[in-house]
Amino acid sequence: MADTTSRIIIIGSSAAGLSAAQEARKTSPEATITLISEEPHLPYHRPSLTEYIGDESVERRPQFLLQPAGWFAAQRIDLRRGIRAAGIDRQSRQVLLVSGELLPFDRLVLAVGAQPFVPMADALSRENVFAVRTLDDARRVAQCADRSHTAVIIGGGLLGLEAANALLKKKLTVTVVEMADRALPMQLDPEGSRFFERIVAASGVRLRLGVQTERIAGDTRATAVVFRSSEELPADMIIFSIGVRARVDLARSAGLTVNKGVVVNERMETSASDIYAAGDCAEFGRGVQLWMPAVRQGSVAGRNAAGGDAVFVAEDAPVVLKVFGTQLYSVGDIGRDPQVRYDTFRRMDEAAGTYQVVYGRDGRLVGGVLIGDIRRAGAISKGIPQGLAFTEAERLLAG
């Protein structure tokens, strides 16, 4: 039975926070729902920010805003924008805002997300060094790109490569610096990496593999990235893209159990039963910091906070990357365990720019990679949970 009288506060109004509010309202028509966001904007689609760097018109697309301004009032959700929650008093069940205002709650949802990891503490103080997390960050990067000729992106993961692709659109000369010795080692098998590296090279982006960044040269303005080898790579602008860390400060100071993220169970309950956490700030199992899991976790937290009953079931989500005029899809286990003898079926056509591989284990399909033509992605994604016989793999790729 839904609890019809509760005051629900949700801190953070992005993927997890907004879906928590939405689901809480569906579950309890009577609850008082307050959504607190330190960002001044209406909730927006954060994954579009990389594209925004290369094309600011992204902001005007109808799908960029997650809900129109009028939706919040219609749903009786009090969206408080541009204000940060500074603390949680668990004893008196109140949230303290930076303004000094205290907001009482019966149930609290933490949906405060993550922040970019930048290992050099002072790096971001330079006017031309960035990490992209918010719309305001993306605006600053886009403006700097308009005045720049060369960019270095530190980190060759999915977001780093997307940023490189966006800066190419602005005609910058782009170098991506990656510590690993091959492209996208988490998403590609070694042959796939080499195939993809040739596509990156053909796009004009320089991918420097196996290099470690030591420091940034320049004081108020960065002039170069300096590698451990002492080599200096000059740059008009630098973007860090080496991962994120869950925002755990509020939870930690409220005495909640925190590991890498705020520890939650499958109901998204933290160590305090009246406080939930969801999305990038939460830690459930292995954890992925991606948009759709954050939306689904937010729904679970919102429903439970409103007196409903829901559990989160993790799914192995495929990765899709669209950059440098190609598309890349990767799912499942692509030969990661060195103790296992995998079956593989691979074919590639360099001229057509297509690469396909599927991996099998104990006679069953367990993973795959497609580059160029990803039309068989759905069939692979379906085949893995169904335990499709690996002998069917060739037929699967043929379509």
Ligand SMILES: Cc1cc2nc3c(=O)[nH]c(=O)nc-3n(C[C@H](O)[C@H](O)[C@H](O)COP(=O)(O)OP(=O)(O)OC[C@H]3O[C@@H](n4cnc5c(N)ncnc54)[C@H](O)[C@@H]3O)c2cc1C
């Ligand atoms: C540039 C970029 C590209 C991405 N591309 C993809 C992609 O292609 N696919 C994909 O699946 N994922 C992508 N992601 C990751 C995805 O955006 C995140 O997994 C998702 O946004 C997590 O949602 P969340 O609601 O948990 O946290 P967030 O989206 O980080 O939202 C948390 C919100 O809480 C606010 N907040 C934090 N602390 C407080 C406080 N104390 N008081 C008030 N407000 C607070 C923050 O300012 C923020 O607005 C991308 C992320 C970035 C930055």
